[in-house]
Amino acid sequence: MSAEREVIDLDEHNHQPTAAGSVVPDRLLTRRKTSVRLVAAFLVGGVLGGFGVSELRDSREERERNASVALVAFPASIAGVGSDVPGVLQLDGQLAVTNASQAPITVRAATGQGPGALVRDTGKSRLLRPGDTELINVELRLECATAFGNELLSMRFSVETGDRQTREIDYPIALVGSIWHVRSEQPCAHFREMKKRGG
Structure with missing residues (x-):
């Protein structure tokens, strides 16, 4: 082995792709699931919130009209x-x-x-x-x-x-x-x- 290869280059990255069938760490999967859930909850909340605000406004306008x-x-x-x-x-x-x-x-x-x-x-x-x-x-x-x-x-x-x-x-x-x-x-x-x- 040559002396040049004994020096470790810390800037070197291992660019090898993950082998097929390798396991993604649980922490990474949990993070992804949490992100997806947060986005879904945000979208559902936005839709329901918009619907609720619209219903509230319509209800208030009807009350004012009746009054x-x-x-x-x-x-x-x-x-x-x-x-x-x-x-x-x-x-x-x-x-x-x-x-x-x-x-x-x-x-x-x-x-x-x-x-x-x-x-x-x-x-x-x-x-x-x-x-x-x-x-x-x-x-x-x-x-x-x-x-x-x-x-x-x-x-x-x-x-x-x-x-x-x-x-x-x-x-x-x-x-x-x-x-x-x-x-x-x-x-x-x-x-x-x-x-x-x-x-």
Whole structure:
């Protein structure tokens, strides 16, 4: 053996391929399995997490949609003019209510009060789908001298939303120029004429 081969070169690498059928160390196999499991768990977690976030967002949006209430109301008709006090009309009327929300609502009650005006529903609930308009029967008490001024009639609606919660919604209504005002003009003019004659 020559002297040159007795020196060991530490930079030399053994580039011989592993022989077929040789055993890979257990530690290396365990590391590979762990890596594969971590990648699989990450992928599954990502898919489930994305699905969960999407479901949570959809659920929250549906809850918000069910909880929000928007409506529009205006006087629709009037009938049965009567009076027990001079200058004060007692009438039966109807209020048109439109559901401007994105979910169905049930109008449980409607009441209104303003200068010289009182309005209350007759107790029948109305289910309104989005965009629907329903007529609510109401009883009115209107004072001819003060009911038709510039102030708005403040209506309050008790509404049950899709999440079975009851909410109170205020909506102002203009009486001046409405059908209630127009149909009250003649009886009020009659009262005013009687007052003049009596005075």
